[in-house]
Amino acid sequence: MTEIMVVDDDQDLRESMAEVLEGAGFSVTLAWRGEEALEHLARKNFDLILLDLVMPCLGGLELLGRIRDKAPRLPVIMITAFASVENAVAAMRQGASDYVTKPFRIDALLASVGRVLEEARFESCRTSLDLDSVLSSLSNPFRRKILAQLEQAGALRFMDLCRRLELKDHTKMNFHLKILKEAGFLEQNEDKLYLLTTQGTQALDCVRFLMKKLGD
Amino acid sequence: MTEIMVVDDDQDLRESMAEVLEGAGFSVTLAWRGEEALEHLARKNFDLILLDLVMPCLGGLELLGRIRDKAPRLPVIMITAFASVENAVAAMRQGASDYVTKPFRIDALLASVGRVLEEARFESCRTSLDLDSVLSSLSNPFRRKILAQLEQAGALRFMDLCRRLELKDHTKMNFHLKILKEAGFLEQNEDKLYLLTTQGTQALDCVRFLMKKLGD
DNA sequence: CGTCTTTGTGAAGAAAACTTCACAACCATC
DNA sequence: GATGGTTGTGAAGTTTTCTTCACAAAGACG
Numbered sequence: 001m002t003e004i005m006v007v008d009d010d011q012d013l014r015e016s017m018a019e020v021l022e023g024a025g026f027s028v029t030l031a032w033r034g035e036e037a038l039e040h041l042a043r044k045n046f047d048l049i050l051l052d053l054v055m056p057c058l059g060g061l062e063l064l065g066r067i068r069d070k071a072p073r074l075p076v077i078m079i080t081a082f083a084s085v086e087n088a089v090a091a092m093r094q095g096a097s098d099y100v101t102k103p104f105r106i107d108a109l110l111a112s113v114g115r116v117l118e119e120a121r122f123e124s125c126r127t128s129l130d131l132d133s134v135l136s137s138l139s140n141p142f143r144r145k146i147l148a149q150l151e152q153a154g155a156l157r158f159m160d161l162c163r164r165l166e167l168k169d170h171t172k173m174n175f176h177l178k179i180l181k182e183a184g185f186l187e188q189n190e191d192k193l194y195l196l197t198t199q200g201t202q203a204l205d206c207v208r209f210l211m212k213k214l215g216d
Numbered sequence: 217m218t219e220i221m222v223v224d225d226d227q228d229l230r231e232s233m234a235e236v237l238e239g240a241g242f243s244v245t246l247a248w249r250g251e252e253a254l255e256h257l258a259r260k261n262f263d264l265i266l267l268d269l270v271m272p273c274l275g276g277l278e279l280l281g282r283i284r285d286k287a288p289r290l291p292v293i294m295i296t297a298f299a300s301v302e303n304a305v306a307a308m309r310q311g312a313s314d315y316v317t318k319p320f321r322i323d324a325l326l327a328s329v330g331r332v333l334e335e336a337r338f339e340s341c342r343t344s345l346d347l348d349s350v351l352s353s354l355s356n357p358f359r360r361k362i363l364a365q366l367e368q369a370g371a372l373r374f375m376d377l378c379r380r381l382e383l384k385d386h387t388k389m390n391f392h393l394k395i396l397k398e399a400g401f402l403e404q405n406e407d408k409l410y411l412l413t414t415q416g417t418q419a420l421d422c423v424r425f426l427m428k429k430l431g432d
Numbered sequence: 433c434g435t436c437t438t439t440g441t442g443a444a445g446a447a448a449a450c451t452t453c454a455c456a457a458c459c460a461t462c
Numbered sequence: 463g464a465t466g467g468t469t470g471t472g473a474a475g476t477t478t479t480c481t482t483c484a485c486a487a488a489g490a491c492g
Contacts, residue, residue, distance in 0.1 A: 131427060132357055139351035140450090158469055172451060174470065179449095192469075210422050211347060356480090374439055388481060390440065395479095408439075 002117065005029045007037040007063070008052040008079070013102075017050065020106050021113070034058025038066060046074060048117055053080035053091065064094045075116045079104070137183040138207060143176050147196065147204050150186060155193040218333065221245045223253040223279070224268040224295070229318075233266065236322055237329070250274025254282060262290060264333055269296035269307065280310045291332045295320070353399040354423060359392050363412065363420050366402060371411040 004026045008014045011032075018028045029046070031037035033055055040046075049067065053060035064076055075097040091099055097116045100109060137143055142165075149164050150156060156164070162173050177194065180186050185200035196204075220242045224230045227248075234244045245262070247253035249271055256262075265283065269276035280292055291313040294304075304315045313332045316325060353359055358381075365380050366372060372380070378389050393410065396402050401416035412420075 131360075131423070132355060134426065135351055135355035135423075136449090139348060139355045141348055142450095144347075159467080169452070170469075171453080171471085175450070206422075206426050207347070209425060210350065352479095358480095375437080385482070386439075387441085387483080391480070 001027045002048070003027050003029065003046045004048045004050065004113070005031060005037060005040055005046050006050045007031040007034070007055070007060075008050075009033055009055050010052070017109070020110070024110055024113075026113075034060075034063040034066075037063060041067065047120065048113060049074060049076045050113075051076050051078050051096075053078050054082060061090060061094060064091065064096060068095050075120045077112055077116055133183045134203065137179055137185060138203060140176070140179075143180055144204075144207060146173075146176060146180060147185060147200055150194060150196045151201065151204055155189065155195040157193055161194060217243045218264070219243050219245065219262045220264045220266065220329070221247060221253060221256055221262050222266045223247040223250070223271070223276075224266075225249055225271050226268070233325070236326070240326055240329075242329075250276075250279040250282075253279060257283065263336065264329060265290060265292045266329075267292055267294055267312075269294050270298060277306060277310060280307065280312060284311050291336045293328055293332055349399045350419065353395055353401065354419060356392070356395075359396055360420075360423060362389075362392060362396060363401060363416055366410060366412045367417065367420055371405065371409040373409055377410060 002025075004021055006014055006017050006021070006028060008017070009032060014030055014032075018030055021028045029040055031040055035058060037049070037051075051060050051064060051067075055063070058066075060078060060080070064078070067074060067076060076095070077098045077100060078091045078096045079100050079102060081102040097119070098112045100112055145165055146161065149161060153160075153164070158173070158177075159170070161177075162168075162170050165173070167173055177186070180200070181188075183199075184197060185203050186194055186196050188194055218241075220237055222230055222233050222237070222244060224233070225248060230246050230248075234246055237244045245256050247256055251274060253265070253267075267276050267280060267283075271279070274282075276294060276296070280294070283290060283292060292311070293314045293316060294307045294312045295316050295318060297318040307315055313335070314328045316328055361381055362377065365377060369376075369380070374389070374393075375386070377393075378384075378386050381389070383389055393402070396416070397404075399415075400413060401419050402410055402412050404410055
């Protein structure tokens with residue numbers, strides 16, 4: 001189910017948007033203002049955010065910046081009644097995916113949502129990883145061991161992986177597997193077996209390259 | 217000034233060793249037992265540790281392990297009255313640099329210290345960095361920016377670096393510079409100008425390699 | 433000389449990363 | 463259908479990393 005968050009201080013608009021989006025088959029979370037949106041964001045993974053540019057306290061642009069810090073690739077559509085080139089440019093420079101002006105027609109909004117989601121899907125399969133998460137994933141020796149084991153063994157079940165790494169606490173393994181999964185380095189197949197993705201293999205190559213380059 | 221820590225529970229021996237080492241031009245820190253040694257280690261950078269194998273509470277071998285966790289390359293000379301092959305082998309396997317038996321002659325101890333320090337110096341210029349510190353240094357985007365700036369500008373003064381990165385709080389800069397310095401990526405010349413080391417340049421190369429390899 | 437900028441240090445606080453614990457759903461199998 | 467291994471989740475606690483604050487020594491400069 002595609003998860004969408006709508007952030008707008010106008011209650012009527014917020015709820016009518018929720019209705020429309022749910023009608024179109026999306027799961028919708030509502031937020032009244034920026035702080036609330038950030039809390040939702042911390043708890044849940046969204047596929048798209050609809051964001052009002054003008055909001056009390058934490059403005060839409062600043063909120064967009066904060067969202068970018070947390071989730072650099074999460075698509076965000078900005079919505080505003082005050083359409084100005086400056087605002088639009090500023091929003092797009094901050095990484096907004098689209099920019100819709102109020103009042104808007106339902107079908108225009110849905111078209112924008114559909115298009116942005118489609119781009120994101122395309123984008124995500126185009127091996128786009130961000131450097132921070134790649135490097136911080138790899139900076140943990142335990143996670144490197146996981147990758148190395150998987151490369152050697154091909155595919156492993158959860159418990160076998162634990163045993164190979166002589167780990168008694170399986171929740172720790174879960175924690176690191178989750179990070180590696182989010183970084184795009186490994187995935188589970190239909191039998192729940194863990195295996196490296198192409199990026200995972202490449203990441204290991206990179207580590208070897210680093211080691212060679214830096215001696216040690 | 218070369219910093220040496222002496223860890224021994226025998227007060228007389230500890231102090232006579234301190235006297236000898238200070239006479240030889242070293243700066244000496246004394247620790248009575250393992251816990252104290254670890255505290256010193258957290259606060260200060262040492263060049264060498266002299267460690268009694270037999271100590272109450274935290275034994276020398278276990279302490280050696282703990283030291284290895286914190287500082288994988290810090291030379292440690294083990295000292296013991298109970299010379300046995302098993303102990304010696306165990307200590308060397310844990311990464312001790314040398315193994316001296318009590319009672320020892322002053323010149324034998326100083327010879328060992330001199331030799332181990334010499335090896336460490338040789339080792340450290342052989343570009344041996346450990347992968348964890350390399351990767352975690354590079355996983356911070358701010359630190360990557362510092363490296364990039366230095367590569368572009370050649371050498372920079374502290375405040376100029378701050379200004380280029382639009383940083384108002386200079387202590388934050390100090391924090392990250394320290395990490396990069398410890399990772400061996402940059403150094404200060406005689407005029408206090410910061411500049412990249414060979415390893416620093418190579419690290420940046422590695423980052424570029426990663427980016428190319430992983431797309432984005 | 434006093435004052436301002438530079439270049440730091442150390443400690444306290446905040447945030448992020450990591451570990452551990454308590455629990456539960458699911459499956460095989462006896 | 464009880465039992466035991468597998469595969470997880472969420473929350474609490476710990477440790478590490480990062481930021482901020484308070485302060486100070488050293489040099490530049492009027």
